[in-house]
Amino acid sequence: PELPEEERIVNFNYITPGWFALMRTPLIAGRDFDARDRTGSPMTGVVNQKFVEKYFPGQSPIGKVVRTADYPDRPGQTIEIIGVVGDAVYTDLREPLSPTLYWAAAQSETAPGSVVLTLRTTSEQPQEISQAVTAAITSVHPNITVSYRAMAEDVRAALSQERLIALLSAFFGGLALLLAALGLYGITAYAVIRRRAEIGIRLALGATPRQVVNMVLSRTGALVGSGIILGGAAAWYLSRFVSALLFGLDPTDPVTIAGAMLVLAGISTLAAWIPARQAALVDPAEALREG
DSSP states (O other): OOOOGGGOOOEEEEEOTTHHHHTTOOEEEEOOOOTTSOTTSOOEEEEEHHHHHHHSTTSOOTTOEEEOOOBTTBOOOEEEEEEEEOOOOOSOTTSOOOOEEEEEGGGOSSOOSOOOOOOOOOOSOHHHHHHHHHHHHHHHOTTOOOOOOOHHHHHHHHTHHHHHHHHHHHHHHHHHHHHHHHHHHHHHHHHHHHTHHHHHHHHHTTOOHHHHHHHHHHHHHHHHHHHHHHHHHHHHHHGGGGGGGOSSOOTTOHHHHHHHHHHHHHHHHHHHHHHHHHHHTOOHHHHHHHO
């Protein structure tokens, strides 16, 4: 059946046989393009999983026929689906995966204005490969302009915003963690000074240094624990508002949140342990004289 215009938005990509294997896109069902898919033969296409989920849910699309929309300068074309491949990013890493239909480049009736040539090499000097390919292309058509860029560069460029945000977040997060540790250390140290006479009495009555350390840490731990629980709940709720700034990550990933809580608990424990250890080393006689 003919779908409404807004339901017929599909990405198209002309490729040659072997491109899926080169890009390591898994072939899930059917076959890849080969010599049978050429000019004059019936139009064939390979679709991704998102295409199947949207237009053929719960059934195999192999052998099914789809038709593209009619345009004033070009009538629609009937395409037989011959294969299904895994989903892959089409244009933008930040966009959700969308239905994609791949056509055989050999079946194109018009020459494209530009072509993306994908090369994979294990050579440590890929520029030599690019130079050889450029020489081969220009020997056939000297007016063709060829330029190369490593895919790693494209990925880095596409993720530059996320990398900058991650760097700034790590810096300010580390700064906030340092300030929190210094603040907790200062509060605990001040509390130990205020209770120096009490600690001396406890030691004089037989309390062990370990008991003194546990006493200080237990009170500090209650404060830190309540803060971690409230902070974790707030982070779980507010993380949805920064989901657009994340790439390939779940904003409510429990492992990430639990890891952050453990780091905060560890730093807080260390910050409180230092003055607690100093409290355990108090001389009872000296503390009583000061009191």
